[in-house]
Ligand SMILES: Nc1ncnc2c1ncn2[C@@H]1O[C@H](COP(=O)(O)OP(=O)(O)O)[C@@H](O)[C@H]1O
């Protein structure tokens with residue numbers, strides 16, 4: 001075997017065509033080969049499926065991808081080398097994986113948008129379900145929006161100080177066993193199933209307020225259990241990004257440590273912290289299971305009082321409508337889901353914008 | 365304003381590791397003292413022990429005595445925060461606060477400490493400090509712009525302005541020019557020459573010409589061996605150190621033959 | 624803090640500490656300790672409130688499949704079927720999601736152009752931000768209808784495998800559907816962790832492989848996968864933890880039955896989390912306490928899985944730093 005090129009000198013398994021003097025260009029498919037082949041395969045499978053009268057998008061996609069992958073691998077093995085063929089196979093598979101992940105996302109967003117707009121209007125957003133029987137062509141989610149705002153707001157009020165102070169502890173003060181323990185258990189806490197957080201509050205409320213006490217505050221506490229570790233993680237990451245030089249500059253001016261943290265570290269990290277907190281809110285605003293257990297799932301009227309009576313929320317509203325199961329209930333559920341997704345996306349994108357445009361530039 | 369620093373028998377440790385061993389020296393007021401020596405021989409560590417900045421590292425501790433005029437800065441009832449107000453520091457990389465304007469950076473010492481300043485008082489401090497740092501002419505029209513928008517050399521002078529705004533007695537500078545271009549370096553050197561009329565100045569530098577140009581006294585540090593602590597080898601008039609040092613080690617280092 | 628002063632002057636304990644510093648530092652460490660207390664509290668309260676029903680239970684809690692707990696007289700309930708269903712659903716999800724997630728992570732890390740890669744990072748995050756109840760709604764209101772023909776085909780072609788045995792549920796509300804939706808839900812976390820680990824592979828390793836004339840796949844196999852294996856496993860376990868505890872998608876999609884059945888295309892089976900959500904509103908007698916006991920089991924399972932995952936990921940980190 002000749003060893004004139006790098007390719008052949010590595011001598012890997014299944015080398016391609018017969019020994020010959022290779023240049024760097026021999027035995028490689030042209031750049032346009034893969035896209036051209038894909039297009040060709042798509043046209044042929046599409047045509048065949050139409051001819052057979054069994055065309056559907058999933059079927060078309062599956063046949064096209066499989067045929068393309070097989071063909072490109074075979075062609076490469078024939079013209080290039082076994083090694084290259086394997087590389088092409090993996091490339092096709094990796095691209096397919098990525099495509100596969102896009103399918104549910106697009107399908108979900110599209111379905112929710114299509115089904116949601118049927119009922120989502122000003123009326124739907126501004127009336128409650130008070131006095132509406134399940135199958136009546138009326139009613140809306142105002143009470144659920146109120147509940148979502150109240151419960152999530154209260155949860156944020158509880159979680160942000162605890163989470164932020166813990167993050168400050170971990171970065172600025174913590175050392176030794178306590179720091180390691182907190183770091184580890186915060187990680188563990190991010191994995192608590194949301195329903196368990198709900199049960200915890202059920203058990204807690206049973207002890208303090210008697211069995212069966214449901215109110216918004218209980219829901220908020222359950223959400224806090226889920227939210228605190230997320231806040232800690234993102235704040236910790238952001239505070240860690242603040243260069244040590246800034247802390248030292250402050251100490252050297254005779255500023256005590258706590259004022260350095262409050263007036264130098266936090267303002268420098270504030271954009272990132274805000275982003276993290278908004279993402280944490282986006283995470284818990286769609287929590288359903290703990291709220292079914294703690295804030296109830298049958299409230300129909302507007303209730304701003306966290307400490308008295310059941311409170312509906314958008315996610316629980318979706319769930320309970322689905323449980324009722326009539327067409328009108330599904331319409332309401334889709335519209336509420338669209339509302340919820342819009343809120344989450346809004347939080348999500350505003351958070352990104354904040355981090356993009358308000359992060360301080362560290363000079364230089 | 366300027367005060368004398370008297371160090372006797374100072375050892376600095378990081379946990380079990382001894383970084384600096386048994387240093388004694390007197391740092392004169394209204395003069396520039398340069399610390400030279402190879403990398404890792406403990407110059408920064410020693411410098412930071414002079415205003416208790418080393419305490420920022422979790423396991424650092426010192427033994428020995430550091431007197432600021434007649435006050436022991438390591439006396440039990442002394443607040444390290446108060447020490448740092450007396451002994452300011454300028455770092456290798458310019459580090460203006462990125463969230464603050466030039467103006468706010470200068471009065472950061474007061475602002476961060478929640479001191480209330482009247483508008484005119486603050487304006488006075490800013491103007492005086494920026495004049496003191498030879499920066500006023502360059503920035504007087506953009507005081508409300510972010511400090512991070514200045515050039516590296518301007519940022520470093522801003523940091524010096526910030527340090528002198530709290531009216532310390534001593535200024536410690538840890539390689540203040542090593543991140544700067546030659547022109548900015550020259551500007552800082554000029555500034556140091558001017559500042560020494562009012563302050564006690566210690567400067568760590570790797571640049572021998574710089575030490576020779578700006579300092580009155582020079583202290584040479586070296587390692588006792590690999591893994592061993594750094595020690596003060598010799599300290600004397602800068603002139604003497606660079607022309608006829610007492611120790612062979614110093615001479616080797618000055619002339620570039622060391623090892 | 625307690626560093627220098629004491630050793631410099633051994634006779635006196637500490638220099639003066641400012642009140643602001645003391646208050647602030649203690650508030651910070653207090654918050655951290657509070658988190659530990661909350662976690663301990665979760666375990667403690669679940670145990671306290673489940674003791675009641677477990678004491679009265681007339682059946683073996685771990686081997687019984689039935690759930691007769693809504694009574695004050697001789698309750699008989701167990702988590703056997705629920706635990707089986709929980710593990711089954713999570714296993715389906717993991718089997719589907721892990722390879723795809725690793726593929727996406729490789730795509731983001733090594734195949735996609737830089738610009739596209741950061742957009743993809745966004746999209747993965749967005750996928751994670753969609754509420755689970757919306758996934759559930761999408762599953763029950765849309766996906767199951769699309770999947771039923773596929774199930775029919777699967778059952779006629781591979782019905783001899785018990786997993787795919789018919790008769791196929793006509794509603795599509797099966798373990799398979801629940802597992803598929805769970806797979807979509809845990810994709811983001813596995814992808815994110817795998818991608819992070821892949822990006823940590825030292826440039827030098829990768830360049831070494833490429834300079835030997837390796838193809839991209841050979842570079843990945845030689846330099847990336849061995850390095851990233853622990854990260855993938857850890858990420859998959861975190862995904863598993865999430866799938867085990869996910870409530871809404873299963874509660875909304877699955878048509879449950881408290882049985883232990885391997886037939887993924889028929890209705891039946893149930894998970895702990897979904898069972899709790901469905902039963903809680905109607906629970907009477909020992910009902911709530913029994914559900915808390917089931918929750919305790921779920922808590923224990925996810926705790927073990929998550930701690931294992933964190934341990935693996937953390938050990939990986941130590942290696943690389
Ligand atoms: N925070 C620290 N923790 C532990 N060791 C340190 C720390 N800072 C410096 N050292 C060690 O102390 C010695 C002196 O370092 P330094 O004072 O930075 O030297 P120089 O400034 O002269 O280059 C070095 O061996 C260095 O590794």
Ligand SMILES: [Mg+2]
Nearest residue numbers: 407408409538
């Ligand atoms: Mg140094």
